[in-house]
Amino acid sequence: xxxxxxxxxxxxxxxxxxxxxxxxxxxxxxxxxxxxxxxxxxxxxxxxxxxxxxxxxxxxxxxxxxxxxxxxxxxxxxxxxxxxxxxxxxxxxxxxxxxxxxxxxxxxxxxxxxxxxxxxxxxxxxxxxxxxxxxxxxxxxxxxxxxxxxxxxxxxxxxxxxxxxxxxxxxxxxxxxxxxxxxxxxxxxxxxxxxxxxxxxxxxxxxxxxxxxxxxxxxxxxxxxxxxxxxxxxxxxxxxxxxxxxxxxxxxxxxxxxxxxxxxxxxxxxxxxxxxxxxxxxxxxxxxxxxxxxxxxxxxxxxxxxxxxxxxxxxxxxxxxxxxxxxxxxxxxxxxxxxxxxxxxxxxxxxxxxxxxxxxxxxxxxxxx
Amino acid sequence: xxxxxxxxxxxxxxxxxxxxxxxxxxxxxxxxxxxxxxxxxxxxxxxxxxxxxxxxxxxxxxxxxxxxxxxxxxxxxxxxxxxxxxxxxxxxxxxxxxxxxxxxxxxxxxxxxxxxxxxxxxxxxxxxxxxxxxxxxxxxxxxxxxxxxxxxxxxxxxxxxxxxxxxxxxxxxxxxxxxxxxxxxxxxxxxxxxxxxxxxxxxxxxxxxxxxxxxxxxxxxxxxxxxxxxxxxxxxxxxxxxxxxxxxxxxxxxxxxxxxxxxxxxxxxxxxxxxxxxxxxxxxxxxxxxxxxxxxxxxxxxxxxxxxxxxxxxxxxxxxxxxxxxxxxxxxxxxxxxxxxxxxxxxxxxxxxxxxxxxxxxxxxxxxx
Numbered sequence: 171x172x173x174x175x176x177x178x179x180x181x182x183x184x185x186x187x188x189x190x191x192x193x194x195x196x197x198x199x200x201x202x203x204x205x206x207x208x209x210x211x212x213x214x215x216x217x218x219x220x221x222x223x224x225x226x227x228x229x230x231x232x233x234x235x236x237x238x239x240x241x242x243x244x245x246x247x248x249x250x251x252x253x254x255x256x257x258x259x260x261x262x263x264x265x266x267x268x269x270x271x272x273x274x275x276x277x278x279x280x281x282x283x284x285x286x287x288x289x290x291x292x293x294x295x296x297x298x299x300x301x302x303x304x305x306x307x308x309x310x311x312x313x314x315x316x317x318x319x320x321x322x323x324x325x326x327x328x329x330x331x332x333x334x335x336x337x338x339x340x341x342x343x344x345x346x347x348x349x350x351x352x353x354x355x356x357x358x359x360x361x362x363x364x365x366x367x368x369x370x371x372x373x374x375x376x377x378x379x380x381x382x383x384x385x386x387x388x389x390x391x392x393x394x395x396x397x398x399x400x401x402x403x404x405x406x407x408x409x410x411x412x413x414x415x416x417x418x419x420x421x422x423x424x425x426x427x428x429x430x431x432x433x434x435x436x437x438x439x440x441x442x443x444x445x446x447x448x449x450x451x452x453x454x455x456x457x458x459x460x461x462x463x464x465x466x467x468x469x470x471x472x473x474x475x476x477x478x479x480x481x482x483x484x485x486x487x488x489x490x491x492x493x494x495x496x497x498x499x500x501x502x503x504x505x506x507x508x509x510x511x512x513x514x515x516x517x518x519x520x521x522x523x524x525x526x527x528x529x530x531x532x533x534x535x536x537x538x539x
Numbered sequence: 540x541x542x543x544x545x546x547x548x549x550x551x552x553x554x555x556x557x558x559x560x561x562x563x564x565x566x567x568x569x570x571x572x573x574x575x576x577x578x579x580x581x582x583x584x585x586x587x588x589x590x591x592x593x594x595x596x597x598x599x600x601x602x603x604x605x606x607x608x609x610x611x612x613x614x615x616x617x618x619x620x621x622x623x624x625x626x627x628x629x630x631x632x633x634x635x636x637x638x639x640x641x642x643x644x645x646x647x648x649x650x651x652x653x654x655x656x657x658x659x660x661x662x663x664x665x666x667x668x669x670x671x672x673x674x675x676x677x678x679x680x681x682x683x684x685x686x687x688x689x690x691x692x693x694x695x696x697x698x699x700x701x702x703x704x705x706x707x708x709x710x711x712x713x714x715x716x717x718x719x720x721x722x723x724x725x726x727x728x729x730x731x732x733x734x735x736x737x738x739x740x741x742x743x744x745x746x747x748x749x750x751x752x753x754x755x756x757x758x759x760x761x762x763x764x765x766x767x768x769x770x771x772x773x774x775x776x777x778x779x780x781x782x783x784x785x786x787x788x789x790x791x792x793x794x795x796x797x798x799x800x801x802x803x804x805x806x807x808x809x810x811x812x813x814x815x816x817x818x819x820x821x822x823x824x825x826x827x828x829x830x831x832x833x834x835x836x837x838x839x840x841x842x843x844x845x846x847x848x849x850x851x852x853x854x855x856x857x858x859x860x861x862x863x864x865x866x867x868x869x870x871x872x873x874x875x876x877x878x879x880x881x882x883x884x885x886x887x888x889x890x891x892x893x894x895x896x897x898x899x900x901x902x903x904x905x906x907x908x
Contacts, residue, residue, distance in 0.1 A: 239859040490608040
């Protein structure tokens, strides 16, 4: 079965909305934050820990799994769910984002992209067809179209050619997509150019995907304003009855801004990445647990947080673990940080339901620095 | 309350015995294997995971905790149990084993040991009194006397002087021991010299400790024969109504040999250390999960193992995690390896109860290579 999106309520004062996505692995609520499990594991965590965090969908990376352990092995295992023992929905990206960071512009051809493996430097070639074929074998619930992801700084000319090619790639990918239990999303690009975002949205929607994502907003050096504009330019042309996914975004304020603009799905490595450096999200902003002031702080990261970490451990203990480089430290911080973002989306859904999203936003911004 | 050992049954054909140790954090059964949590964390695992493994006592290292985060901080946290949120019994070593690996023989004086910090090279001094004072503050359930731990290759003369000094240190430590909820064990040394092991055992028992351990058997380069002899030489002189602890031993066969000779307690970093290198205990011996033959092996490490890892994951998946250096791999292997040793002790207790320990041993040895 493909996914089925149901729009439940549109907020009165913004473009925000709540809905559900039915999948073969359960029904999830939107807006939602998706933890990233690049190599078939959300770093350090078990599936049970993710269920406890109320994770809806998790993300896995096609590029990484293609190289190791290979899509055939995962297919032989019975697909990604069986392989990693995760029985919730999984979304796979197309590999494009990783590939373009490893390729030179001259390596991008109409056919696909030549690039060097980040593992052994060997020459690799990825095409829209290959990306979909890999994702079909991975058997994720949602696959992404293979797209080019140019920086916002790209010229108008370059960007126009790029989105036209991305549209041809989207069509080629859709044509070879075979997995009846897997949905396929199209990706809107266009950088900071209003008419290109509009064009990309309209043309991508014409290809009729199961959902749409807005890409190119989480590249290095992208400004917040560019991100918000990219959403504003595209959203009016996306159908209301399909989910909308803002790729690679996970800063709490950006999630709120995205939701206000009509986004349903977010993903980001941020909560696990900052955890490994000793950082924790709190309603007052990020804190670094290595700070000397937490040395004898025998209170949890957040008193009112419902996560396993906050219910069981003190800042002083987590600080000690991080300071002596014990893996449990990063694990406990990852649990808290992912739960923080998922709890944020839970609160956003409640605020949307009650048509008080802007109040929630202003309250959140007052505290969060 | 101090611990209370109860001898339940002595096996008919060997010196093996089953018993219980009552502690302030529950009653545990012996013989038992104690997972090591050097820096107030059994590497990668939570307390809940340890309870699930049926861990009885865990071990923490005084030397490491003295340096970071410091015994005062842990005292302020309410002791080690509160600090690390482990609500089972904890044993702390004396620091001696770590200190002697960092000191030159000339740095050992009657007063204590001068050595260099493994963290910043700063000069440190540890005495029997200081070791006990730190352990009192850590508030473990069982503390160890501060002892010198010479290699078996030490001369008779050196060893004799050493065990005499260790006896004086044991007496000094006992004198300053203050924590009414903490038991204190004495340590028998003497290397491979039968009369010195006997002398050390008799004199240590005269000091009347809550339990006795046999040390100096897990140094680098110690032979198995030396280890078995060390136990045989000491055991006849240890009281039956106190637990006996073989320090630093965790190879499956050594646990069996120790149990047959009358040992009740074992500890070792082995299960977590080999896990981090991709190794797993099985009833057929150790396997290295990186081996190519497990690439598409979609069966658990051991079909009949009851651990979380074996109930949920395949060799192929764990191999992938280890190959791409994902922490979950080491975590899953640690869970399996600790459970393997704890399950071994469960089976040994059953075999002792049924007076068929030697049959169990020969069955185990037939498979284990």
